[in-house]
Amino acid sequence: MKEEPMNATILHESRGRIRFRLRQKQMTLAQADLLEAWIQENHGAGRSPSMSEPAASSCTTMGARQAVLNDIRHFSWQEAEQTIALPAHSSRALNREFEEKLVGKVLCKAACTLFLPPPLRIARILWHMVPLCGGACAACCRRRVKVELLDALSISISACPKATSDTAGTVMFLLEVGELLEEWTRKKSVADLARCMSLNVDRSGCxxxxxxxxxPVSQIQPGMQ
Incomplete structure (x- = not known):
C-alpha cells in the first residue's frame, strides 16, 4: 500500500527520486516557483526539482525518505510565502510568455497561409515591410550596416516579381521568430545573471x-529598522 502525505499523493517513487501531486487541480506559476524554492531550501541536495503546473506535481531528489514525506505532509502555502523570498523575475513566467508568443506567431502564420487570399497576403507583407524599410533607410543615412538593413534587403528580394508572396511571408515569419528568440535570450540571460549575483538572503535583522x-525578507515593511 502506498504511503500518502496529508495534502499530496505519491505518483511514482524510484531510487532517490519521488514524484508527488498536490491535492489541488493545478498550480499557478507563482506557486510553482514557491514550491520549487521551498524544496530546494529544505532538500536542496542533488538535482533541482522538476515542476508541472497544470498537473500540480513535482519530482524531487530524496535525502532521508521519511524526512521528505514529513515535510510534504506539513507543507502549507501560507508558511512557505512567509519563509521563502522569491526572485523579482521568474524564469518560469518568462518561458511561459515566450511559449505563448511563439505559438501565437505559428498559428497566425498558418491562418494567413490557409485562409487569406493572395492579394491580402501581399498587402499584409507590404504593411510589415514599412517599419523594416524605415529602419533600413535610417541605417543607410548613418552609413551603417545594421540588422534592419539586412532584414529589409531579404524581404525586398523575396518580394520581387519573380518570387512568390509565400516566399516573402516565410522569410518574414522566420525574421519574427528570430526577433522573438533574441528577446527571450536577452531577458533570460539578464534574469539568470541577476539570480546568480543575488545574495540569496531570506532573513534580515530588525x-x-x-x-x-x-x-523573513517577505515580512519586512517600510520603516522597519
Missing part, C-alpha cells in the same frame, strides 16, 4: 523592543 531579531 530592531524590536526585545532586541534585534531575524525576520
Amino acid at each position: 530592531a524590536t523592543a526585545q532586541g534585534e531579531v531575524l525576520v
Whole structure:
C-alpha cells in the first residue's frame, strides 16, 4: 500500500527520486516557483526539482525518505510565502510568455497561409515591410550596416516579381521568430545573471523592543529598522 502525505499523493517513487501531486487541480506559476524554492531550501541536495503546473506535481531528489514525506505532509502555502523570498523575475513566467508568443506567431502564420487570399497576403507583407524599410533607410543615412538593413534587403528580394508572396511571408515569419528568440535570450540571460549575483538572503535583522531579531525578507515593511 502506498504511503500518502496529508495534502499530496505519491505518483511514482524510484531510487532517490519521488514524484508527488498536490491535492489541488493545478498550480499557478507563482506557486510553482514557491514550491520549487521551498524544496530546494529544505532538500536542496542533488538535482533541482522538476515542476508541472497544470498537473500540480513535482519530482524531487530524496535525502532521508521519511524526512521528505514529513515535510510534504506539513507543507502549507501560507508558511512557505512567509519563509521563502522569491526572485523579482521568474524564469518560469518568462518561458511561459515566450511559449505563448511563439505559438501565437505559428498559428497566425498558418491562418494567413490557409485562409487569406493572395492579394491580402501581399498587402499584409507590404504593411510589415514599412517599419523594416524605415529602419533600413535610417541605417543607410548613418552609413551603417545594421540588422534592419539586412532584414529589409531579404524581404525586398523575396518580394520581387519573380518570387512568390509565400516566399516573402516565410522569410518574414522566420525574421519574427528570430526577433522573438533574441528577446527571450536577452531577458533570460539578464534574469539568470541577476539570480546568480543575488545574495540569496531570506532573513534580515530588525530592531524590536526585545532586541534585534531575524525576520523573513517577505515580512519586512517600510520603516522597519
